[in-house]
Amino acid sequence: MGKLIKIYFINTLKLNEFSRGPNRMKMRGFFVMMLFVSAAMLFSIGSYSYFMGSALMAIGALDILPAVFMTVTSVIVLISVLFTTKGILFGFKDFDIQMSLPISTGKIVAGRIVILYIYELTYTLLIMLPSLAVYAYLAKPDALFYLLALISVILIPVIPIIIGAFFGMLLALIASRFRKTNAVRIIVLLLFTLAIMALSFSMNNNISPEAAGIVESLMDSLAAKYPPVRLFSMGIGGDIAAFVAFVVISVLLFLLFSLFVGKYFKKLNAVVTAVFTRRNFKLTEVRTSSAQAALFYKEIKTYFNSALYVLNTAFGMIILLIASAALLIIGLDKVVELLKVPISSDQIAPILPLGVSLIVCMSSTSCSSISMEGKKFWIIRTLPVSSSQVFIAKMGVNLTVTVPVVCLSALVFSLVLKPSSDIALFMFILPFVYCLFISALGLIINLFSPKLEWKNEAAVIKQSAAVMLTMVAGFIASGIPLYFMITLESNMVLPVTTLAVAALTALCYVYLFTFGGKKLAALG
């Protein structure tokens, strides 16, 4: 089993390239960048924990801090597993090779579960370590806390992995019965994620305003949604019985889960990887279209046929759509009441153009569009199409996903919030300019940081350097003006930002259509 896991990580993380081969310097650079990103994440979560912890300490509710972060971690692990079960646990590319080796199925299954666990443990440590360090700094617990917390943290991903994998399998089983497998996956995953979000929002209800009861009240609210959080919290607080119960339950569930997966491994794999075929095609009239339209159609199909791609890039747009619909149907007062954020139309309207732009910047499909070609890259390399045509098709997908939603939300916001005419104008123009900007910027970043060798598309859509860099760049490009808009409250922020981003966008397009072709030709 150890060998299988070792081989998996050597291959997936390209560890050999790290120490030898022509790309070793690039790999080392990537490693340094990942270290930097991890350090930045640890610092951000630590800072956030510190502010939250200080606020909670002021009302005598500091003990709730680890429980809050444990719940957040569990939700992240659950959603992550839901997306990656197919690919890591089932339907992985080297299934046939592994099953043909003289290794017991039990060991192969255990290996896959451990791989899944290692991934999720990484997320868990990134979130839990800084938050628990802050808690320890503020609460100054005794030495036993460190031991209990360390063991508990290692076990945090277990239960969400089991729940996520269970739903992941169920989803794959349901989806495999439909011809439009991916459409089913997109809808179910979206509904599931929205349900989790709705559950999180509803957590604010029924919390006692009394300081003395706030810890219990918050704990009741968290434990009602995710019962293990109480055991975890009590356990690291020194309650040995609760700690033992948390450990035993996690380990027992892990063993049961492993046995279940082991027993049905081959059957589940067969069902999950089954494809719907008809074998009854009859040639009728074949329609024709231009090369540009064909490229665009191919890109759109690639995009919408990947549930992971859609949900990772269009989630912000879907939330924006839901927010617009909510605003239109139930009005601002009711939305404000539901979200418990006291804000008026006059306050929110000037921020919205940049708020929507921030969501646009988090919705780049183009930053992974070249990497998504993967081993199919030979096709566009050998077709008689120019690099400009390829770029237009790839950016076209980004614009198709963002522009209609941006226009619709701007229309709804303008109608419902009734802002001044200039603000209303910026509600349309600024997010639109950002749509053009992020489409081109994402593509340029992907040209400089492509990842064409991959087995699981999650490696490109969720974990590639291009995606992370584009998100950071997009966040800076929209977050800084948003910060100025909130703090300065100046009328000049919107026009200046529009002009600046338009200029940057023009530069991006000039670069793409003059030098981008050479860069594309040099790939692969």
Add this chain to the structure above:
Amino acid sequence: MLKIQNYSKTYKNGKRAVDNLTLEIRPGDICGFIGHNGAGKTTTLRAVAGALDFDTGDILIDRISIKADPLACKKVMAYIPDNPELYENLTGIQFIKFIGDVYGVSKSDRQTGISKYGDAFELTPNLGDLISSYSHGMKQKLTVISALIHKPKLLLLDEPFVGLDPKAAFTLKQIIAELCAEGSAVFFSTHVLETAEKLCNRIAIIKEGRLVAEGDMETIKGDTSLEHVFLELTDNG
């Protein structure tokens, strides 16, 4: 139809994959390209197809340099790799339509081509299914069909018979012969020397990136077999 002039390719790790290769293929030629694994066959075919940049030399397709005008070159040729990775989420017919649109194939030519080659390779009933449901051989057939519908003047194939069932392999050989009779040229790599000997009128043998023999099949093999010549040149040469 194809002129490779002093073509060399060195990879980033410093390995010289192909060294100063010169080769000419005329319209109507079927040229087999043989050599050991790693000899430089795929590297050469990919460069001709425009999928791989190269350092020195030039490659002319229909008298146009692939470096100077890659689009014009690609317009008149088709490339079929040894392991065709295709867009798994498209159906077979959508992939053919995509290729047809990119090459600007007319509606009637497309209809005729799909019908002719789809039936010849017995793939028509499966064209409505997703490519992800296809076997390796079916993907190979689909790539061949999509390559043929735009009637390429130069057809490049990398190990075309691997993965094809015997009937499909036979059909492909017939189609290759037909294409060349109509004036197209075919350049393909293979390890199956018998096929090369029967099908090709020209042969090129590559060893460690260098062309060790090239010319008409009859002249190269003389009174012996292609296998004998190949082993002689690659093992002892």
